[in-house]
Amino acid sequence: MIQVSGLEKTFGEKTVINNLSFSLVSGEILGFLGPNGAGKSTTMKILTGFLKPSAGSVSVFGHDVLADPVAAQKKMGYLPEGAPAYEEMTVLAFLEFIAEIRGFDAQQRRDRITDVVRKMSLQDVLTQKIETLSKGFKRRVGLAQAIIHDPAVLILDEPTDGLDPNQKQQVRALIQSLSKDKIVIISTHILEEVTAVCNRVIIISEGKMVADCSPSALEQESRYHGAVTIRLEEAHREAVLASIRGLAEVDSVDVASVLVGTCDLTVFGKQGVELYPYLSRFLTRQELVPLGMFQEKGRLDDVFRRFTVSEGVVGTDLINDAAATERSAAEKRQAL
Amino acid sequence: MNHLTTIMRRELNSYFSTQIAYVFILIFLMLSSAFTFYLGGFYERGQADLSPFFNFHPWLYLFLVPALSMRLWAEERKSGSIELLLTLPITLTEAILGKFLAAWIFTGLALSLTFPLWLTVNYLGDPDNGAILASYVGSWLMAGGFLAIGSCMSALSKSQVIAFILTGLICLLFVLAGFPMVLGLFGSWAPQILVDTMADLSFLTHFASITKGVLSFQDLLFFVSFILVWLWATLIVVEMKRGASA
Numbered sequence: 001m002i003q004v005s006g007l008e009k010t011f012g013e014k015t016v017i018n019n020l021s022f023s024l025v026s027g028e029i030l031g032f033l034g035p036n037g038a039g040k041s042t043t044m045k046i047l048t049g050f051l052k053p054s055a056g057s058v059s060v061f062g063h064d065v066l067a068d069p070v071a072a073q074k075k076m077g078y079l080p081e082g083a084p085a086y087e088e089m090t091v092l093a094f095l096e097f098i099a100e101i102r103g104f105d106a107q108q109r110r111d112r113i114t115d116v117v118r119k120m121s122l123q124d125v126l127t128q129k130i131e132t133l134s135k136g137f138k139r140r141v142g143l144a145q146a147i148i149h150d151p152a153v154l155i156l157d158e159p160t161d162g163l164d165p166n167q168k169q170q171v172r173a174l175i176q177s178l179s180k181d182k183i184v185i186i187s188t189h190i191l192e193e194v195t196a197v198c199n200r201v202i203i204i205s206e207g208k209m210v211a212d213c214s215p216s217a218l219e220q221e222s223r224y225h226g227a228v229t230i231r232l233e234e235a236h237r238e239a240v241l242a243s244i245r246g247l248a249e250v251d252s253v254d255v256a257s258v259l260v261g262t263c264d265l266t267v268f269g270k271q272g273v274e275l276y277p278y279l280s281r282f283l284t285r286q287e288l289v290p291l292g293m294f295q296e297k298g299r300l301d302d303v304f305r306r307f308t309v310s311e312g313v314v315g316t317d318l319i320n321d322a323a324a325t326e327r328s329a330a331e332k333r334q335a336l
Numbered sequence: 337m338n339h340l341t342t343i344m345r346r347e348l349n350s351y352f353s354t355q356i357a358y359v360f361i362l363i364f365l366m367l368s369s370a371f372t373f374y375l376g377g378f379y380e381r382g383q384a385d386l387s388p389f390f391n392f393h394p395w396l397y398l399f400l401v402p403a404l405s406m407r408l409w410a411e412e413r414k415s416g417s418i419e420l421l422l423t424l425p426i427t428l429t430e431a432i433l434g435k436f437l438a439a440w441i442f443t444g445l446a447l448s449l450t451f452p453l454w455l456t457v458n459y460l461g462d463p464d465n466g467a468i469l470a471s472y473v474g475s476w477l478m479a480g481g482f483l484a485i486g487s488c489m490s491a492l493s494k495s496q497v498i499a500f501i502l503t504g505l506i507c508l509l510f511v512l513a514g515f516p517m518v519l520g521l522f523g524s525w526a527p528q529i530l531v532d533t534m535a536d537l538s539f540l541t542h543f544a545s546i547t548k549g550v551l552s553f554q555d556l557l558f559f560v561s562f563i564l565v566w567l568w569a570t571l572i573v574v575e576m577k578r579g580a581s582a
Binding site: 074076098100101145 | 342423425426578
């Protein structure tokens with residue numbers, strides 16, 4: 001397991017990480033979220049022993065990263081941001097080098113390299129210099145070196161950044177395919193990635209932890225959670241809007257046009273109201289057939305914005321107190 | 337120790353795969369021959385030795401070695417591969433020594449490729465081959481000293497240009513410290529002990545005594561400890577950067 005306690009990092013006057021503590025056990029896939037400059041990369045650099053923290057400690061399966069970095073680093077695979085590599089080397093020579101450093105003998109190296117080359121589909125570029133590869137391939141080479149020793153801990157700094165949708169899908173599938181007893185930490189600001197691969201989310205903002213929960217709990221934090229979006233023809237908009245707004249169970253309605261000639265009404269229910277069946281019955285009674293209608297699971301970007309734009313730090317207790325944050329969010333919206 | 341050789345081999349290979357090796361060796365051979373024959377008056381002197389060749393080595397190294405050493409750490413920092421290297425399960429000492437040794441072995445290779453000169457002088461006369469061998473060793477040790485300074489300067493900056501200039505400057509100081517003119521300048525007012533220390537720290541003093549054919553323990557100790565001190569400084573600089581900044 002990984003134990004991070006009281007981690008702090010200051011660069012000169014600037015505090016980049018402020019009293020960060022968490023622990024991870026095997027099987028957890030952590031999505032490490034935060035806006036650019038929030039301290040995600042710095043945290044990962046400290047976890048992997050590249051940077052030294054100003055205060056606090058990190059232990060990886062009992063090995064203190066500061067006191068015994070080599071023992072901790074043996075347990076970890078790391079893809080640094082931008083997947084740096086020795087560009088003048090061929091993919092094969094590079095993987096050979098990493099495998100040798102990881103302490104494998106010639107036979108094991110062959111097996112390991114064959115394995116990661118197959119996993120990352122690198123067969124066709126093995127003899128090419130890394131500098132000649134596309135961004136996607138470079139990223140895959142970086143991932144290959146990170147998993148070559150089948151590490152118990154995998155730390156990936158923006159593994160899908162700059163990849164095309166197919167490549168992103170590939171990388172996610174790879175992360176999911178890793179055996180279930182690993183610890184994986186992925187930093188990203190692509191929110192769909194979190195729901196796709198992670199089972200835990202930590203959001204940091206300005207170096208502080210502002211949320212630590214499961215992706216679904218995070219979705220429930222969204223004001224969109226449980227809201228119902230109805231797609232209508234533009235012509236029906238005003239009539240429906242007026243009647244829905246009049247309903248006792250409805251708190252508010254957002255209007256947006258997504259497609260020309262249609263409009264989307266997102267209806268927010270009052271606290272504790274099961275909105276979907278209620279609205280469905282209501283529309284039927286009104287003899288209105290919507291073009292589409294679905295219940296929102298919650299929008300992560302909405303939650304993300306709320307957690308990271310705010311000044312006030314919201315702790316983990318916030319998840320248990322949805323109503324309070326809902327109110328504070330409403331106030332914030334008005335203030336904006 | 338295993339890691340050290342792995343890193344060293346990787347570095348050495350990269351000299352050749354980036355063509356640095358070929359350019360460096362070519363320029364080194366061309367310049368050292370040009371110096372020997374034109375400036376040194378190899379033929380005109382009518383003496384069967386290689387001192388016109390070795391005498392120019394400190395000046396040749398002054399700009400060739402920084403060109404080789406400037407990339408040691410600056411390039412890793414610039415490309416970000418330093419983050420990869422230092423998060424692999426190796427110690428920083430292994431990384432620093434591996435990189436340094438690769439560069440040092442490479443200069444040894446370039447130096448050994450000047451063997452046709454040695455053959456020539458043996459064909460032309462009857463030189464003191466012991467002195468020539470000692471001079472080769474001395475020259476290689478001196479290159480090591482320059483490289484160790486370069487390693488430290490390269491760790492200081494992301495920019496290879498800055499590393500080059502700083503290395504050249506510091507190497508110049510260590511060469512000039514033993515230059516008779518500079519010593520004379522200080523000798524007129526500074527206490528004798530300071531002048532002696534300066535001369536003792538100079539590459540020229542030690543290299544000159546080696547090229548006379550005596551590879552004394554004192555000179556050997558000077559170069560080896562000089563190298564170790566600067567590599568240790570490299571370690572401190574890299575560690576400092578790890579603690580202080582991204």
